[in-house]
Amino acid sequence: MTANRGRSQSGSRVLAAAGAALLLAGCGDVSPGAAATIDGEAISVDEVDEYARAVCAAETTGAELAQQPHTPTSTSTQRESVLTILINAELAELAVDEFDLQVPPSAAATPDSAATAQLFEAMAAEDAGTAASYQEYDATLRRLVAVAIAIGAEQTGGQKSEQVLASAGGAWLASYAEDHDVQVDPRFGDFTSGRVVGGSGSLSVASGGESGGGSEANLADLPASQICR
Known part of the structure; x- marks a missing residue:
């Protein structure tokens, strides 16, 4: 890996912060049933929906276990977040292969x-x-963060906190995406600066009648089926 591209967990708190940093290019035609493609490799709508439902369940279950209120979120927003992670995870693996990055399983x-x-x-x-x-999605996220930390260490010299390294690695991946053909179904949004943002609207065909958009400002207007509570 060239350190001068010029584009620039020690626990669940670090992972969450690093994952948020990674949720910081392009939009076009994708294969039927695909939410996105990266150099022709498809991420299916079904996979995004499956993981989004699982994340919702984890959030609500976690809140119950902690005896804390759960903040409702639109399921379209959760899809955008999940798709962001899956796209970046694919890009991270491409970087691992291209630059022979060493990321220990631990x-x-x-x-x-x-x-x-x-x-x-x-x-x-x-x-x-x-x-x-x-658990599959959680493993994908943890692997992405681990790769981002490794990239961040290459970029900064490694004398930083894991959160800072993950953020630096995420910024590098956002730039790295520009060298690859990343296509996103416009109903999910555009992939810009390393994240999926702002769907164009109707996800009804791909996702069983659910409208897109992801705006939490309109949460009160959504039917119960489109809200993770």
Whole structure:
């Protein structure tokens, strides 16, 4: 990896912050059933929907376990977030292969904590399939953050916190995307500066009658089926 491209977890808190930093190019025709393609590799609408439902379940279950209120979110916003992670995860693996990055499996391992185990167990008791989907998505996110940290270390010299390194790696990946053919179904939005933003509207064909847009300002106007509570 060239350090001069010029484009520029030690726990769940770091992972969440790093993941948010990665949610910081292009839009065009995609294959039928695909939410996005990266150099021709498709991310299916079904995969995005499956993970978005799993994330919603994890958020609501986590809030219940913590005895905290859960802030409602539109499911279209969750789809945008999930698709952002999946696109960046694919780009991260391309970078790993291209630049022979060394990312030890332990760097992306799910922490062996009571809270994590309790969440997975509670989700599995409710719906084993959804719990399995969430664990897959969680592993994808952790792998992405681990790769971003490795990239950030290459870019900065490594003498930074993991959160700073992940942010630097995320910025690099956003630039790296410009060298690749990233196409997003416009109903999900555009992939800009490393994230999917602002769907054009009707996701009804791809996602069972759900409108897009993702605006939390209109949350009160959405039917219950389009809100993660």
